Amino acid sequence: MAEEIVGNYRLVNVMLTGHSMQTWEVTDMSGRRFCMKLLLPEKAGDPAQRRMLFNDGEVGKLLAHPNLLKTIEINKDARNPYVVTEFFPIASLKHRIVRKQFDFIKEHAARVITLAATGLGYMNQRGWVHRDVKPDNIFTNNAGEVRVGDFALAQKKQKAGFFGKLFARKTTTQGTRSYMSPEQIRGEDLDERADVYSFGASIYEITTYRPPFRAGSNQELLGKHIAEKPVSPQAHNPDLSDEFAQLVLDMLAKKREQRPADFNQVLARLKKIRIYKSEAVASGD
Numbered sequence: 001m002a003e004e005i006v007g008n009y010r011l012v013n014v015m016l017t018g019h020s021m022q023t024w025e026v027t028d029m030s031g032r033r034f035c036m037k038l039l040l041p042e043k044a045g046d047p048a049q050r051r052m053l054f055n056d057g058e059v060g061k062l063l064a065h066p067n068l069l070k071t072i073e074i075n076k077d078a079r080n081p082y083v084v085t086e087f088f089p090i091a092s093l094k095h096r097i098v099r100k101q102f103d104f105i106k107e108h109a110a111r112v113i114t115l116a117a118t119g120l121g122y123m124n125q126r127g128w129v130h131r132d133v134k135p136d137n138i139f140t141n142n143a144g145e146v147r148v149g150d151f152a153l154a155q156k157k158q159k160a161g162f163f164g165k166l167f168a169r170k171t172t173t174q175g176t177r178s179y180m181s182p183e184q185i186r187g188e189d190l191d192e193r194a195d196v197y198s199f200g201a202s203i204y205e206i207t208t209y210r211p212p213f214r215a216g217s218n219q220e221l222l223g224k225h226i227a228e229k230p231v232s233p234q235a236h237n238p239d240l241s242d243e244f245a246q247l248v249l250d251m252l253a254k255k256r257e258q259r260p261a262d263f264n265q266v267l268a269r270l271k272k273i274r275i276y277k278s279e280a281v282a283s284g285d
Contacts, residue, residue, distance in 0.1 A: 006026075006036065006038065006080055006082060007073075007075055007077075007080070007082065008028055008029060009026040009027065009028055009034065009036060009084065010026060010027050010028075010029075011024050011026055011036070012024065012025045012026055012027055012033075013025040015035065020039060020040060020043045020046070020049045021037050021038060021039050021040060021043065021049075021053065022037075022038050022040065023035055023036070023037050023038075024036045024038060025087065026084070033087040034072055034084050034085065034086065034087050035084070035085045035086070035087055035088065036082050036083070036084050036085075037053060037056070037057075037082060037083045037084075037085070038080065038081075038082045039053060039080075039081050039082070044078070044079060044080065044081055045078070050076075050081055052152035052153070053081060053082075053083055053152065054074060054076060054081070054083070055151065055152055055153075055154060056071075056083060056150060056151045056152040056154075057071045057073075057074040057083035057085075058071070058074065059071075059128060059151035059154045060083070060085060060149070060151055061074070062126070063122070063123055063126055063128070063151075065118075065119050065122045065123070066119075067115045067116065067118055067119030067122070067146050067147060067148060068119045068122065068123060068147065068148055068149070069085050069086065069088060069139070069147040069148065069149035069150075070085060070086045071083060071084070071085050072084045072085060072086060085149070086147075088139055088141065088147050088149075089139070089141050089142075091139060091140055091141065091142075092135060092136050092137065092138060092139050092140075093105070093112070093135035093136075093138045093139075093140060093202075093206050094134070094135035094136040095136075096140070097135060097205065097206070097209050102209065104142075105206060105207075106276065107144075108140065108144035109206065109207060109275050109276070110270075110274075110275050110279075111144045111146075112138070112140055112144055112146050112206075113203055113206070113270065113275070114267065114270055114271075115145075115146035116138050116146050116148055116199070117199065117263045117266050117267050117270065118263070118267065119146065119147070119148045120133065120148060120195055120199060120263050121192075121262065121263030121264060121266075121267065123148075123154075123195075124157075124191075124192035124195060124262060124263060127156055127157050128151075128154050128155070128156060128157065129154065129155050129156075129157055129190045129191065129192065129194055129195055130148070130151065130153070130154050130195050130198070131153040131154060131155055131174065131175055131184065131190065131194065131195075131198075132150060132152065132153045132154075132174075132175055132176055132179075132198075133148075133179060133195050133198035133199050133202055134176050134178070134179045134198065134201075134202050135202050135205055135206055136150075136176075137149055137150040138202065153174050153175065155190070157190070157191050157192070158189040158190070158191070175198075177218055177221050177222055177225075178201065178205075178211040178213065178221065179197075179198040179201040179202060179211070180197075180198065180222070180225060181193070181194040181197035181198060181225070181256070182197075182225055182226045182254050183256060184197075184198075185222050185225060185226060186226075191256075192261075192262045192263065193256040193259050193260075193261065193262070194256070195263075196251050196259050196260055196262070196263065196266060197251060197252060197253075197256070197259060199251065199263075199266070200212075200248050200249075200250075200251025200252045200259075201252060203248060203251075204230070204233050204248050204252070207233060207237055207240055207244075207248075207275065208233045208236035208237045208240075209236070209237075210236060212230040212231075212233075212252060213225060213228065213230065226254070227254075229254075230249065230252050232245045232249060233245050233248050233249075239276050239277050239278055240275065240276060240277070241273060241274045241275060241276065241277050241279075243269075243272075243273035243274070244273055244274065244275045244276075247260075247266070247269050247270070247273065251266065
């Protein structure tokens with residue numbers, strides 16, 4: 001196969017193929033490694049896909065944090081639009097759950113959950129709501145280092161007060177059904193508590209290997225997020241501590257006022273508890 005060049009990068013290896021794009025391992029002309037998100041040829045001219053790709057890239061460029069995936073370059077070429085990020089192995093927590101890497105997950109859970117929450121907290125403090133927090137978008141390498149990525153749906157928090165509401169854009173209901181907060185499903189204005197909910201759904205799945213709700217249809221699934229109380233994660237993993245299970249359930253409260261107010265509160269509680277009963281020491285950094 002002939003060597004493929006896109007922009008100033010050499011395509012080396014496909015890391016991930018999705019519905020609209022591929023993620024490639026690439027090298028620049030000096031041999032340095034990066035990741036490239038490249039729209040599939042049939043999607044390259046799709047305005048919605050281009051908008052999400054560029055939003056992902058621009059937010060990743062704005063937010064400089066060791067636990068957020070960093071954007072290196074955005075190219076808005078008509079034929080080959082792409083975003084280049086730092087190189088980080090595409091081993092999402094969802095990938096590890098599907099591959100049944102349960103020993104890895106248990107060994108690194110405290111560190112991974114803490115680092116992901118730290119990155120998301122920084123993002124929220126900078127005025128952004130991720131809107132698509134899920135195990136698929138939390139990446140870990142074999143050392144337990146973490147990057148939260150995929151900012152395609154990220155949105156600036158709505159300013160409080162009369163003028164904020166007066167000039168508000170209509171919020172589009174987007175996200176991933178297994179992790180969306182009730183207010184996100186309803187298309188309401190979102191703040192950090194929507195990400196807290198989605199992270200609660202994510203760490204429920206990370207520690208029990210299944211999401212908090214399952215349903216036979218998309219509509220039924222969304223209805224459960226709005227109206228059904230989740231069972232304790234201990235029902236699916238009895239080794240989880242009482243304190244951790246309660247934290248997850250608090251994050252999954254239907255009313256945002258009843259959740260931890262932000263990731264600072266989540267992290268403060270994580271530092272005081274163990275995730276697993278069988279842990280020898282308390283979780284957290």
